[in-house]
Amino acid sequence: MKDTNSTTPRTPYQGPPKRSSQDSDPTSRSRDGRSAPEGPRLNSAIRALQVRVVGEDGEMIGVLSRKEALDRAMEVGLDLVEVSPDADPPVCKILDYGKHKYHEQKKLAAARKKQKVVExxxxxxxxxxxxxxxxxxxxxxxxxxxxxxxxxxxxxxxxxxxxxxxxxxxxxxxxxxxxxxxxxxxxxxxxxxxxxxxxxxxx
Missing domain, CATH: 3.30.110.10 (Translation initiation factor 3 (IF-3), C-terminal domain)
Structure with a gap:
């Protein structure tokens, strides 16, 4: 006769699935959603609830909520870029990040050319x-x-x-x-x- 009181051993609870480092620490993203893991935080990846905003023409707009700052950037079709994350509150600038990164790379390439290697x-x-x-x-x-x-x-x-x-x-x-x-x-x-x-x- 089969023992109806026997039970199948339960697998110990392993806890919730672990999140990857990419999930727990979101990378910067441009307006089209592409990641920029080695650059500054962009747009929705900015964590601070309040930021000090610099406009696309360099004018100081002032302290805004993250949502207000993102809305301003979206209105002009640009990115909100966290340029000074350690400031209180962090400083963000409204700019075209793709164009900004391109110009920075050109400056770096020009500087490398000037560094003459002595033979x-x-x-x-x-x-x-x-x-x-x-x-x-x-x-x-x-x-x-x-x-x-x-x-x-x-x-x-x-x-x-x-x-x-x-x-x-x-x-x-x-x-x-x-x-x-x-x-x-x-x-x-x-x-x-x-x-x-x-x-x-x-x-």
Whole structure:
């Protein structure tokens, strides 16, 4: 006979389903509803009940409720952007966030272009160098320096030339004199194995 008093074990209550971080911390949204997770809070994502509002032309409108501020932005077809969330109350500005973000990205790109990366250009010479070859390399050094780069002059000895290192030093000293108007010596001539090096930089 079947035991009618037996019951099926109940599964312990796990609590309500967990909300994702995106649900608990709404991201900024533009007028078309797209998220802007790395930007400021926009429109309905603004949490403060009262905000200090700056108009689209830069005029200070004053402290409004969040709803009033959103209504003002919607009336002119723009976004309400929280620009100073730590202020009391937070400061919001009425603007076209898409256009604003585009201009900010252009400014950032322009600033990066101005940040010149200094390169080290290498020029190789010999203890005995043909005058025409010397002048060609001298012009190259001047061009590199004028472009804001550094020049590493490498003078390599072959065979028994190493026993006449004064010839190499003489060539490097000549380069120092000929480049004096354009550059400064950042590293005086020194030996590295079977070669001597010297570093020049812009004045």
């Amino acid at each position: 080290i250009k290498e020029i190789k010479v010999r203890p005995v160098t043909d005058e025409n070859d010397y002048q060609v390399k001298l012009r190259a050094m001047k061009r590199f320096i004028e472009e804001g780069n550094k020049v590493k002059v490498v003078l390599r000895f072959k065979g028994r030339e190493i026993s006449h290192h004064e010839l190499g030093l003489k060539v490097l000293e000549r380069i120092k004199v000929d480049m004096d108007l354009f550059s400064k010596v950042e590293l005086d001539p020194k030996f590295e194995g079977r070669q001597m090096i010297m570093m020049l930089g812009p004045k």
